[in-house]
Amino acid sequence: MADEKSSFDAVAAGPVPSQDVESPATGAVATPPSHPSVDALRARFGVAILHHEVVAGNQHVVFIPPGQNVEILRWLRDDPAQRYDLLRDVTAIDYGVGRPLHVVYQIFSLTHKRALRVKCELPLDALEIGSVYHLWKAANWLEREVYDLFGITFLDHPDLRRILMPEDYQEGHPLRKDFPLRGRFSRAEQTRQALSQDLGHYYIMEEIELGGESQALPPTVSEMEAEAAEKAAGVD
Amino acid sequence: MAQKTVEFTLGRNPEMGVDGRPTTSPLAPIDIQEPDFESHNMLVNFGPQHPATHGVLRLVCELDGETVVRCIPHIGYLHSSFEKLGEYRTWNQIVPLTDRMDYLAPLIYNCAHVMSVEAMMGIEVTERCKLTRLIMMELDRIFGHLLWLGTFAMDAGAFTPFLYTFIERERIYRLHEAYTGARITTSATRVGGMMSDMPADWPKGIREFCNGLPKTLDECEVLLNDNGVLLGRTLGVGAISGEDALNYGFTGANLRASGVAYDVRKDQPYYDYETYDFEVPIGEHGDCYDRYLCRMEEMRQSLRILHQALDRLEKVTGPMDVQDPRISLPSKTDCMNDMESMIHHFKLITEGIHAPPGESYFPVEASKGELGMYVVSDGGTKPVRWRVRPPSFVNLSVLPKLLEGHLVADLIMINASIDIVLGEIDR
Numbered sequence: 001m002a003d004e005k006s007s008f009d010a011v012a013a014g015p016v017p018s019q020d021v022e023s024p025a026t027g028a029v030a031t032p033p034s035h036p037s038v039d040a041l042r043a044r045f046g047v048a049i050l051h052h053e054v055v056a057g058n059q060h061v062v063f064i065p066p067g068q069n070v071e072i073l074r075w076l077r078d079d080p081a082q083r084y085d086l087l088r089d090v091t092a093i094d095y096g097v098g099r100p101l102h103v104v105y106q107i108f109s110l111t112h113k114r115a116l117r118v119k120c121e122l123p124l125d126a127l128e129i130g131s132v133y134h135l136w137k138a139a140n141w142l143e144r145e146v147y148d149l150f151g152i153t154f155l156d157h158p159d160l161r162r163i164l165m166p167e168d169y170q171e172g173h174p175l176r177k178d179f180p181l182r183g184r185f186s187r188a189e190q191t192r193q194a195l196s197q198d199l200g201h202y203y204i205m206e207e208i209e210l211g212g213e214s215q216a217l218p219p220t221v222s223e224m225e226a227e228a229a230e231k232a233a234g235v236d
Numbered sequence: 237m238a239q240k241t242v243e244f245t246l247g248r249n250p251e252m253g254v255d256g257r258p259t260t261s262p263l264a265p266i267d268i269q270e271p272d273f274e275s276h277n278m279l280v281n282f283g284p285q286h287p288a289t290h291g292v293l294r295l296v297c298e299l300d301g302e303t304v305v306r307c308i309p310h311i312g313y314l315h316s317s318f319e320k321l322g323e324y325r326t327w328n329q330i331v332p333l334t335d336r337m338d339y340l341a342p343l344i345y346n347c348a349h350v351m352s353v354e355a356m357m358g359i360e361v362t363e364r365c366k367l368t369r370l371i372m373m374e375l376d377r378i379f380g381h382l383l384w385l386g387t388f389a390m391d392a393g394a395f396t397p398f399l400y401t402f403i404e405r406e407r408i409y410r411l412h413e414a415y416t417g418a419r420i421t422t423s424a425t426r427v428g429g430m431m432s433d434m435p436a437d438w439p440k441g442i443r444e445f446c447n448g449l450p451k452t453l454d455e456c457e458v459l460l461n462d463n464g465v466l467l468g469r470t471l472g473v474g475a476i477s478g479e480d481a482l483n484y485g486f487t488g489a490n491l492r493a494s495g496v497a498y499d500v501r502k503d504q505p506y507y508d509y510e511t512y513d514f515e516v517p518i519g520e521h522g523d524c525y526d527r528y529l530c531r532m533e534e535m536r537q538s539l540r541i542l543h544q545a546l547d548r549l550e551k552v553t554g555p556m557d558v559q560d561p562r563i564s565l566p567s568k569t570d571c572m573n574d575m576e577s578m579i580h581h582f583k584l585i586t587e588g589i590h591a592p593p594g595e596s597y598f599p600v601e602a603s604k605g606e607l608g609m610y611v612v613s614d615g616g617t618k619p620v621r622w623r624v625r626p627p628s629f630v631n632l633s634v635l636p637k638l639l640e641g642h643l644v645a646d647l648i649m650i651n652a653s654i655d656i657v658l659g660e661i662d663r
Contacts, residue, residue, distance in 0.1 A: 056596035138485025
């Protein structure tokens, strides 16, 4: 067997904690290789660049204060030496046990063929951050998704509504670590809620107002129930 | 003007005959009060169960006559919270979740996930594995584009291309089945390698498919390229400038149709794409017709890559999986004869692969656009966060912008041209 020797060596070496496993690219490197944008950011914003690390070999991550995210990202987009014109992704990470949530921006520069990841740490009691919708329109749905699944409010977002979960979802924000995998309510309660939905479940308020003629719409379950109750009262 | 009232009571009115019909016409015009026709926009609900929405997409449109004033998309009908589920699965157990997202090109998603985990762990896969995955990804790019072509033509009213493309898709289904045993839910990849080595005649089957496809593409192009109906419904419809398309986050063929030559395979190459000879087709006007042309050309370019990759595969020998007992499962024979192998097998099955703390965002060019797999590990066997950057999700968010001022009928064509799959939008 060709691999008998190698597997024997690995066993002989004994168990190793995964942090110490030698591999070319894992975790943060002690002296990270430089990234032109990171150097420029340090020169421009100084102490606002809290931390810089390199992960997975060549992916650069920059931590910035949440209050300055729009300012710094705007500079990264507009500065001719940076030109990060594509917002690839906006997402968040919850590490659990009360640790701050990370908001993650993945940006890419088509001009310079460069990628950068920008992160902001948000403490759990202040889940608010400026929206980058006015820099990249791509942030519209991506920020709505983060709001929906993590409960982070994006200030100045023009249309911050839930997107994947229903508009009137009551159980919280599913991707948070304190949200149980099967949801908070029992299956019976979830079914009951699903069956007692009214118009607000299917249409947003704006659409209901736009639709106007409320008489033309079919009666909702709650309306039908109220009507039936009225009739019953009248008989008595 | 004096108002003349007409009584229609039978027998009492001298102007009416016994059959109830008026015998004389009124001398003075009857002044009828005009009802108050207030002009207001109409709200039309489109979907979620409509064949032209390509899934369970619901659009609420505000119409002024036949013109779409505003469109509000509603998604989430297929939401199954895959990203939450992934946090309760080991790295390899996530693979089956990925092919259920884009079931029109499942192998790309399988590959993208393990490629991201490997980048995070610093695993260098074998040359043979790289070539196999590259072939799979290019094959499924054609797979996804073929379905798009069929449904796009059908939405324009042409049924024949749909049949042609589904004959070709059936060939790819069989190639999937030959390798993985499944037609759609392939789950072909593992961290550090593939589920198994390929069947002996699999490359031959792909070569046959590659030789047969250009004829079908030619036939479809003869039917569609100069087709008056298609031209009328797509030329200048849903046009977007390159600058806007980039700002709105368009990726893939949608962005390239607007004249921006952004392809992850060229701009951030992985798996030695820079050494392959292929071109990135770009459009000019960014309308539905340019998106159609771009995708047609992309399939031909994928065929070029496939031929080159198959040539290279013939020369490459060696194992499929990385020879590391911490990552790859040992063979069944070894498990039965060798204590260490059995222990490794037991640990890998019960615990899973231990990934060191770290994170990685790995973008690949999927058939719909840029697919990014973002994995975050804290040193355990399960991810802290597993995020999929879905290309169709961001592409669909541009739909209201594309629809501005177009007719309801154009809605169907624009929606068909941006190539969405709801399984991946809702996740």
